[in-house]
Amino acid sequence: MTIYKHELLRGRKAFIIWTGVITFMLAVCIIIYPEMKSEMEGMNEMFASMGSFTAAFGMDKLNFGTLIGYYAIECGNVLGLGGAFFAALTAIEIICKEERVGTAEFLLTHPQSRTRIITEKLLSVITRVVALNVVVVAIMALSILVIGESIPWSEMLLLHAAYLILQIELALICFGISAFIRKGGLAIGLGIAALMYLFNIIANITDSVKFLSYITPYGYCDGATIISEGSLDAVRILIGMAISLFCVAAAYATYPKKDIK
Amino acid sequence: MKAIQTENLTKSYGKARGIVDVSLTVEQGEWFGFIGPNGAGKSTTIRTLLGLIFPTSGSARVLGLDVVKQKNEILSKTGYLPSEATFYPGTRVKDIIKFSADLRKKDCSKEAKELCDRLQLDTSRKVDELSFGNRKKVAIVCALQSHPELLILDEPTGGLDPLMQHEFFEIIREHNKEGATVFVSSHILPEIQHNCDRAAIIREGKIIACDNVEALGNNNAKKVSIRGDVDLTGLEGIKHDSTEGGTRSFLYSGDISVLIARLASGSLTDVSITDPDLDEIFMHYYE
Numbered sequence: 001m002t003i004y005k006h007e008l009l010r011g012r013k014a015f016i017i018w019t020g021v022i023t024f025m026l027a028v029c030i031i032i033y034p035e036m037k038s039e040m041e042g043m044n045e046m047f048a049s050m051g052s053f054t055a056a057f058g059m060d061k062l063n064f065g066t067l068i069g070y071y072a073i074e075c076g077n078v079l080g081l082g083g084a085f086f087a088a089l090t091a092i093e094i095i096c097k098e099e100r101v102g103t104a105e106f107l108l109t110h111p112q113s114r115t116r117i118i119t120e121k122l123l124s125v126i127t128r129v130v131a132l133n134v135v136v137v138a139i140m141a142l143s144i145l146v147i148g149e150s151i152p153w154s155e156m157l158l159l160h161a162a163y164l165i166l167q168i169e170l171a172l173i174c175f176g177i178s179a180f181i182r183k184g185g186l187a188i189g190l191g192i193a194a195l196m197y198l199f200n201i202i203a204n205i206t207d208s209v210k211f212l213s214y215i216t217p218y219g220y221c222d223g224a225t226i227i228s229e230g231s232l233d234a235v236r237i238l239i240g241m242a243i244s245l246f247c248v249a250a251a252y253a254t255y256p257k258k259d260i261k
Numbered sequence: 262m263k264a265i266q267t268e269n270l271t272k273s274y275g276k277a278r279g280i281v282d283v284s285l286t287v288e289q290g291e292w293f294g295f296i297g298p299n300g301a302g303k304s305t306t307i308r309t310l311l312g313l314i315f316p317t318s319g320s321a322r323v324l325g326l327d328v329v330k331q332k333n334e335i336l337s338k339t340g341y342l343p344s345e346a347t348f349y350p351g352t353r354v355k356d357i358i359k360f361s362a363d364l365r366k367k368d369c370s371k372e373a374k375e376l377c378d379r380l381q382l383d384t385s386r387k388v389d390e391l392s393f394g395n396r397k398k399v400a401i402v403c404a405l406q407s408h409p410e411l412l413i414l415d416e417p418t419g420g421l422d423p424l425m426q427h428e429f430f431e432i433i434r435e436h437n438k439e440g441a442t443v444f445v446s447s448h449i450l451p452e453i454q455h456n457c458d459r460a461a462i463i464r465e466g467k468i469i470a471c472d473n474v475e476a477l478g479n480n481n482a483k484k485v486s487i488r489g490d491v492d493l494t495g496l497e498g499i500k501h502d503s504t505e506g507g508t509r510s511f512l513y514s515g516d517i518s519v520l521i522a523r524l525a526s527g528s529l530t531d532v533s534i535t536d537p538d539l540d541e542i543f544m545h546y547y548e
Contacts, residue, residue: 002364105343106343106347106403107364109336111336111337
């Protein structure tokens with residue numbers, strides 16, 4: 001697992017920064033919850049009367065007055081975007097950076113098969129994504145205890161499971177793309193994460209493009225649905241996993257035969 | 262078993278030329294030179310042998326193993342020194358050397374220390390801070406520390422000062438004496454002339470000559486230098502005709518008796534007819 005360890009070591013700074021920022025922002029949201037709670041009734045009415053904007057962010061179905069309702073909205077905004085960007089950026093660079101930086105020649109002239117190399121790289125990406133989410137959940141639970149609320153474990157873990165699956169899906173898609181490209185990874189990674197987020201907003205606003213919610217992983221991360229149904233949308237997750245596995249398979253089929261420049 | 266054997270090895274980059282029908286044989290334990298200017302196909306050949314790129318047609322075997330199907334086994338027995346070494350930014354020299362050994366699943370710490378001492382390489386520095394020459398030294402340590410059976414060296418001395426070049430060739434000589442095959446690509450011809458048993462010359466992707474280094478120089482062409490007046494008009498086989506400081510020099514590949522007769526008819530104060538060095542031979546092949 002030399003390459004796996006090497007990748008974790010190389011990516012530690014980015015991991016610490018992203019985890020720190022996301023955790024800090026979410027913790028702040030929790031810490032200010034008691035103060036916000038008293039003003040929630042008025043806010044609920046305000047959020048419920050913003051038309052399409054309300055639906056776009058799922059605020060028509062969630063009650064800001066409850067901790068889990070508030071948590072689902074904040075989690076969606078911070079972890080939904082921050083975690084997705086981290087996963088996409090980590091994965092999109094994982095293979096192509098070797099050619100971009102010029103280290104591919106060094107790495108690929110050592111006795112390690114390309115399949116093994118990309119497998120260890122993929123595992124390092126998944127490890128970082130999972131670790132980020134574990135840290136976030138732990139700090140969130142702690143923050144909730146600090147403000148004197150009881151932890152709504154089942155809803156909270158379901159929400160985090162959805163966001164973890166979303167991040168892994170985006171990571172796998174970006175990993176697949178990384179095997180094909182040499183440059184421009186960061187722009188593509190950010191673009192994919194942002195586009196998926198946008199797809200979900202558009203699908204929430206109008207029913208005519210509802211199908212987009214089946215393409216974007218944000219489609220199965222709707223906090224209101226998860227909390228009210230107490231389960232994740234298996235169909236959307238399966239579609240997402242199918243897309244991800246296709247991208248990973250494409251990487252495994254292509255990279256071992258790719259000419260390295 | 263040959264150290265390297267290629268048969269009609271061809272690599273095309275779309276419409277662009279890579280290498281065409283390259284057929285080479287390098288014996289085990291041999292020190293083989295691969296000569297050609299930039300863009301002739303030296304690096305393409307090397308990258309194909311190392312499995313970085315895949316042949317369009319033809320075949321190549323390294324240490325008896327197929328470059329496409331048995332790449333890992335080849336790489337476990339091969340040390341490669343690239344012309345321009347690039348490492349992971351922010352990494353220290355010792356970590357790169359250790360990473361390289363770990364990728365080979367070998368503990369090479371003793372050999373690495375010895376090589377670093379001989380090359381005067383400070384292993385505590387970050388690779389980003391290193392000069393081109395010092396980065397080259399890191400690549401040398403990575404290539405040699407596992408005592409590979411085959412050394413593939415691409416423009417090996419670039420960036421090294423003369424003392425380090427001398428030390429580097431001493432190290433390579435020791436590895437060669439221990440049985441390692443050395444395949445060195447270069448356009449610095451004295452390096453080939455002084456060290457190699459045989460050499461191949463590549464031009465526009467094709468091997469145009471492959472022989473002992475002495476035999477390559479002995480291709481009927483003579484280097485002629487004269488001072489004085491003589492009419493050589495119409496004499497066939499003259500190349501690289503130039504005059505400097507009153508001395509006229511040229512390569513001659515025609516009938517030597519005709520040349521002597523023509524020189525005798527002139528009024529000369531000095532004549533020398535010698536075998537050309539590899540630099541001049543190289544130019545001869547390239548014109």
